[in-house]
Structure formats: structure tokens, C-alpha cells
Amino acid sequence: MPLGALRRSPLVDQAVQHLREQITEGHWPVGTRLPGENALAKTLVVGRSTVREALRALAGAGLVRARQGSGVFVIAAEPAEDWPARLRRAAITDVYEVRMMVETQAARLAAARRTDEDVAAMEAALRARERAAGEDDAAFVDADIALHAAVVAAAGNPVLTDLFAEFAPALREGLIDMVGLLELRGHDRNPGHDAHTALVAAVRDGDAAAAGDLLQAELEQTLARLHGKPGA
Template sequence: MSAPLVKRSLVDQALERLRERIAQGAWQVGERLPTEPELGAELGISRNTVREAMRVLAFSGVIEIRQGDGSYLRANSDPLATVQVLSRCTLEQCREVRRMIESEAIRLAAQRRTEADLQSLEEALQQSGQHYHDDLESYIACDLVFHQRLVDAAHNPALSGLYQYFSSQVGQALRTTLSQTPRRQSVFDLHRLILDAVRDGDVERARNLSLTLIDEP
């Protein structure tokens, strides 16, 4: 039996151990998990704490709780845990991830964008431009829409889904940067140049402009 959990929130610690067990392959996807009393005995915690931890895993889609039947594993990774990791990354770490995800997505967008994508991007850029020199939160909200639509124009659901998880950290990075440095028109104009490159199908230019924008202070 594992040592009893102490100090930190028992639910948080139970979640951590359950996630570890799942990541280590203790159960296969589709397999029925041990009962709450069995998990409680293994973790050294109460049944109520186990129940709360299982509810969190069910909410994030990791397990499925079937009334009268038990809990079944649906996925071997927890997206909420991923979001927690992302929320702790530094400004430079955020830039590194954006270079990998966003620049590649924009490169693909230049190859795959449709007329509907271009129209949607144009509308988002116009909305963003109206707020660039106004309220910071309004601008960030509009800017995130534009960038998400750029990624969506790659027509890769995995990239789109990944960027949705990451966009909150992008927003926080923008909030930090733009609250410390003046907003320059030349930086916003890079968005227009990126959209023009995507419209023209200029793959390398779109990617390079994306990297330039990401690296702007």
C-alpha cells in the first residue's frame, strides 16, 4: 500500500497519483478501473477524496463513470494536466512553442487555405485592427481569434486543437509584453503581411513572417 497522502490538497495528490498510474499503463483504454474503496486503500485516502478525484478525471474526459457499473478508462493522458503545465511556462518557453506550432501551421495554411478561410481571416484582422490602439484585453481577444483562424486554415484538426489549449498562454504572453512595451503599428502590420502571404500561397514568406512576429519584443 502507498504511504498516506499529506499536506498538499488530498484531491490534487490523488489526481497526481492516478495520472501517474494511467501514464504508466496500469490500465488499458476501455478497461474498468478498481472501485473507489480499492483505490482509496491503495492511495491511503478516503473514499470521498477518491470520488472527487475521479470526478475531475471524468470532467476532463480521461475516464467514464457509468452509474451502477463503475469507472472505465477513456484516454491515457489528461488534457487538464497539460493545460496546467502550459500555464506555468515562461515567456521564452511560450515563444519556443509558438515557433514550432504556429509557424508550421501558417506554412500549411499558405498551401491549404480556402476562400472561406481568407474571408474569415480578413474579418478577424479588421476586428483586431480596430482595437489595436484601444483596450488591451479587447485587442488580445481579437488577436487570438485571428491567430486561431490562421492555424485552422491549415485544416489539421490536431494542430487546431493543440493551439486552442495553448492560446490562453499566448494571450498571457501578449498581456505581459504589451503592458510593458508600447504598441507599434509596424508590429500589427506584420499580421497583414502574413495574411497576404497566406493568400498568395507563399509558403516560406508566410512562415518567416510568422517567426518575425513571434520574436517581436
């Protein structure tokens, strides 16, 4: 596919797409030195700043690497898999094991750092989870994840908050499937209500040990179900 002028915005996104196609379709094999910024800008009919941003995006995707004094070289034929994509294809049990480690510590931090606003948010999320008990499985799982997200947010660590947000889509898909396959809401439309109520109370009361233990026990029970262990 030959390079050509770009006609629509955003120009950087289009430049990235065109340059990526040259690499992934084999026009620029691994080891190839890319044309200079001036040549690329002239071919694509864009400014050098647009080319520079596009090359930076390609480097972030693991396709090219700049070598000082030598230029920009192709180092891979396919973009590196990003974190959300890795999570989407991961086994839910693997995701859950990491979630358990992250959330247990987050609950302990939340108990030590929670503000009045955090407590209000957790209590509101708990009530929303109770209301969702009368809805379908997807709505209930969404409400459950929202409550856990409120606990993580109360830890006051933006990295933890962002990390949980990355996990959430993979968790949601896996939990909806699990709830349906194992008929977890067949006899109790609001499973785990007592445990979640106790968790919110422990965080509110500043009991870090209890908050961590309660969340650990709840997540271990769910993980056991995911592994199909009897008696879970």
C-alpha cells in the first residue's frame, strides 16, 4: 500500500494508521530505517510535528525505536499488546487472584484514610447494590463492582484506583458469566450482602485489619467458586 496525502483530521491518528500499515503489511520490514521526518511529512502532506507525534505513538506501541544519530528503525512487525487487551484474554481466575491482592490492601488503606465523603459514597454504593438485587445479573454485577470501586477509591491512592479501573471490564465479563453458570442468585438474589455490609462498616469504623480480612474472605470464596471447588 503506497503512502499518500492525508485529507481528514485528526491528522496524527491518520499518520499513525498509515505508517503502521507500512510496517504491519511488510512494506517496511523489521530492521528497516524509516524515511526522515521531512520526507514523511512531505509524503503525507502534514507538518513535521504531526510526523513526530505519530512516530512517538508507534514507539509506544513497540513498533519502532529511535537510535540517536542514526534515525528511526522498525523493531517489530506487530504492535505490542496493551494492558487492557492482555486482561481481556486472561483467565478470570488469574485476574481474580491479582484483584484479591490489590483490593485487600486497598481495603486496609481505605480504613485508615477514608473521609466522610468516601464513607457516604460507599454507603450509597451498598444501597445501590441492594436495589440491584431485584434486577438482572448484569445490573447486579455492575452494582457490586461499583461498591468495590468505592472502597478502592477510599484508599486515596490514584494508582490503585486506576489499576482497579483497568481490571473492571475483565472482572465484569467473568462475573456475569459465573453468576449465570453457577446460578449464584438462584436462592439468594443478593448474595454476599452481609459480608459487604460488614466491609463498609469496618472501613467506616477505621478497622483496617477487619476490612482486609473481610474482603480477603469474600474474594477467596468467589475465587473458590471460579475454580469449581466443592463446598465453595
